[in-house]
Amino acid sequence: MDPNSPMFQNTPQQPMSLQRSVDDRIDRERTAKKEKDDEKKKQEDEKILQLEKKLEEFQENARFIGDLASNFQTKYQDALNGRIYTLIRGLQDLDRMKGTFSDKNVPLDILPYLDDGKNPLLYSKHCMEKTLEKNKAVNGKIEMYKKFRAHLIKEFSEEMPDFVIEYRKERGQ
Known part of the structure; x- marks a missing residue:
């Protein structure tokens, strides 16, 4: 077999x-994974923006009804x-949206x-201060x-030195 043959040249x-x-x-x-993660984050951000918008609308309607x-x-x-109807519709929308945030926990x-x-x-x-x-x-x-523990071992070593030696051997100390 010739080392210069095509068979040997193609092997490496x-x-x-x-x-x-x-x-x-x-x-x-x-x-692909990065694109998928980016898309998921974008969808999460979009859901949060929709929720913010609905909550702001609800707050504005409630304020206006109060006035x-x-x-x-x-x-x-x-x-x-009309405002009461809009408020009710907003509450229904929020109720429908709650399922999209079931994985979020708010204390x-x-x-x-x-x-x-x-x-x-x-x-x-x-919370950080308490922690x-x-x-x-x-x-x-x-x-x-x-x-x-140190005091206990010291006291045991004075009273039962054999027991402490065996204990330390068992513990690998």
Whole structure:
């Protein structure tokens, strides 16, 4: 067999072309996944924008109904009825939209912040502060248990040294 024959010359090229095709396929898969993720994010953003729009419309209708009702005159009855109908239709739209947000969880503790007109980020700040406090408390307990364990082993080693030696062998200390 001649090393210069076409059979030997094509052998190194086949793995290279195979590797290129595998790399190309991986690149295409990555690109497709990225495009799919981008499309999903775009759809999520669109759903949120629709919800914001519906909530703003609902709020505006409720405000307008309040104005009409507080200064009610019979000549505004048709306008009031129309706004009430629009408000009901908006509530129905929101009810239909709720299924698209079933995967979202909103903590109920945030509602008092919103009711008081506070920024929802204050809720996040308070949650972080509570978490830090709990973390400090837990770390303090961990330290106390470590000290207790060390003290316990010290006391056991004075009273039952053989037991402590066996314990440390078992624990690999």
